[in-house]
Amino acid sequence: MPKEFGTHEIHGKALIVEDEITNRLILKKLLQKHGYEVIEAENGRQAVSLFEQHQPDIVFMDVMMPEMDGYEATIQIKQRAGNSFVPIIFLTAMQDEKALARCVEVGGDDFLSKPYSFTVLSAKVKAMERIRILQQDTRMLYSRMQRDQEIAEQVFSGAVVAENVALEHIHSLLQPASLFSGDLMLTAFAPSHDLYVLLGDFTGHGLASALGALPTSEAFRSMTAKGFGPHQILQAINNKLYTLLPTGMFMAVQFVKIDHQLDHIKLINCGMPDCYLIDKDGRRIKQKINSQSLPLGIAPDINLKDDFHFLKINEGDRIILATDGVTEARNPKGELFGQIRYIDAIKHSIDHDYILDNLSGELQEFCSDAPQDDDISVVEIPLIRQMFPALGSSKAPNKKVEHELPETILKEHPDCIEFQFTLYGAQLRQADPIPILINSIQETAGLHDHRRPLFTILTELYVNALDHGILKLDSSLKQGENGFTDYFQQREQRLNNLSQGCVRINLRIYSQDSGGHIIITIEDSGNGFDYSNHKKDSSNDQLYSGRGLLLVESLCKQLHFFKPGNKAEAIYAWEKTK
Structure with missing residues (x-):
């Protein structure tokens, strides 16, 4: 099918399907003036076969023909064309509206009335050319959009799902x-x-x-x-x-x-x-x-x-x-x-x-x-x-270090990193110090492989100080069908009304060639708790109290509470992997 680019034309192929030889010759001459290479078929069956062989750009289809009429031939040609736009113009002298509607239903794109007019033929061919160009542009844009979506889907899967x-x-x-x-x-x-x-x-x-x-x-x-x-x-x-x-x-x-x-x-x-x-x-x-x-x-x-x-x-x-x-x-x-x-x-x-x-x-x-x-x-x-992953699993498995602690970490020593973090009154209900402390430890001491156990230790000790020392909550509240709901409701109520009290967190990090130690001290302004019974409570599987401190003990070299129970000191030790 010809396409115009400035003053240039690209000539295409036209298939004429007409059982009257005179009509074929007239239409052939008109199309050749437009620069088309013309292929001729005498009936619908022959038209389908020639379409498969030559892949014409435009088809002119008569309706009434022997062996296979124009309706059936159009259906089969459109099926074979697939997503490609191949316009089919029906050749007709009919005035029957139902017959004309049938031409559209089977896939016809336009009509050309007999006797043929070169002016009308030229207008219809140019109209089909414009439609075809638009269709090709649309297909190109759709193909590009699909490709962009496929790339975006890969990025989406990698960033979100993977x-x-x-x-x-x-x-x-x-x-x-x-x-x-x-x-x-x-x-x-x-x-x-x-x-x-x-x-x-x-x-x-x-x-x-x-x-x-x-x-x-x-x-x-x-x-x-x-x-x-x-x-x-x-x-x-x-x-x-x-x-x-x-x-x-x-x-x-x-x-x-x-x-x-x-x-x-x-x-x-x-x-x-x-x-x-x-x-x-x-x-x-x-x-x-x-x-x-x-x-x-x-x-x-x-x-x-x-x-x-x-x-x-x-x-x-x-x-x-x-x-x-x-x-x-x-x-x-x-x-x-x-x-x-x-x-x-x-x-x-x-x-x-x-x-x-x-x-x-x-x-x-x-x-x-x-x-x-x-x-x-x-x-x-x-x-x-x-x-859930096993506790302590990481690139460097957290195992409890058994060697004795150096004497230097049991007293003041200048060669260490020290953090102190204190929350007062209303800040206790608004701030969460643990992520800040963990990030500080990772950035300054590089203990990325020990992030999980350190997070567990700090969280359990801080929550213990806040819940029992400052808010005076009893873990026995967690028992029963609605125990956790009641416990956390009371926790939120007491937090919302909190205006006094403080929790102080102190970290001292000692690094050595063979490993290192962190001394974690958490102290609250409360009256303390009966820390001597936490092991007994944690050994009972039916109770929800004491198990957090037992977990801290399993991760630390030492865990010690000072009287009256409002101050805890944990020592976490690690060895450097070779």
Whole structure:
């Protein structure tokens, strides 16, 4: 088919399908004046064969012909042309509107009335040329867009998905409505060995919705690695999304922190469907957590700390998180899958290893071949010990150093690094000193491989000082079905009313050629606690008190409490690997 570039023409091939030889000759002469190479067919069957052999650029098709009429020939030619635009102009003297409509239905692009006019033919050919150029440009742009999306998807997968942990245990259904998903799942281990899981749902779906996943992933991973708490991470993500996202775009989110001792979970729901804590045996819903918080990115500087739920768990229980693409999935009749079917699928999964096996099967059967309107994401987290790394596992395994401590570290010595951090009154309810201290230790002493055990030691001792020394909380409150909820509710209430007291943290780091030691001293202004009974309490598996201090003892060279129990000194020792 000819295309005009300035004053130049590129000549193409034209296929004339006409059983009348006179009409063929007239049209052939007209097309040759346009510079076309002309191929002739006497009927539809011959036209299909010649089209496959010569791949013409334009086809002129008569309707009534022997062996195969123009309708059927057009259908077959369009099928063989595939995505290429090959215009078919019907040759007709008909005035029957139904017959003309049939020409369009089978794929015809225009009509040329008999007898033929060179002026009309020229106008129609040029019109088809313009359409073809537009079609080729569109295909080129679409191909480029697909390539860009493929590259972006690779970047997205590498930056967002690749660093997820515990995927051999976490079961998920992540079904995007297009190449890119507006839903995202992020998982990471905190330095405390607790597991953080975030399921997010951005407004809409596709590439535009997925753009927010990159800053979300960056904030989630960097802050989790540094030891920040869930509410601090979500507040940072919220502020970043509020700054970056356009008005009307936001991210609904479910965030769960799973304690590595499988005592409790800490969970928040921000603008998402209900999430569930499921009993390990009977698939009974133990807890339903509905949304009580704004999605992220709507308002600046939101405070999510008080919106978290603290739930006691048993080993083997399961957590189910899901986006609204599940309940709002439609079947061919336009009916919604809905909340009732969703809950029934959970309850009826007793014969399956995973709840998601039954849920995904029922969802697929319900939706059948109906188009998918939104991204569908469901995450099932089994609360099992195999999901967590062994304490102390790292590039340099943390083993308890058995050699005697040098005398120099037991008294003042100038050759050391020392930090002192003191929090007073209201600062105790606002600040979290542990991530700051861990980052300082890593930057100054280079103890990156010991980040996890040091985080555990500092966190347990600081929380012990704050909870029992300053807030005067009793760990026995954690017992019972709602023990953790009651304990943390009282903790938040007392923190919010706190105006006096202080906690002082002192670190002295001694490095030697063979290794080193850190002396960690934490002192609170409280009355102390009965530290002599913490071993007895921790030996009872039914109690939730004392186990943190027992863990600290297992990681340290020494752990000593001073009377009356408001001051603790821990010595952590390490050997340099060869």
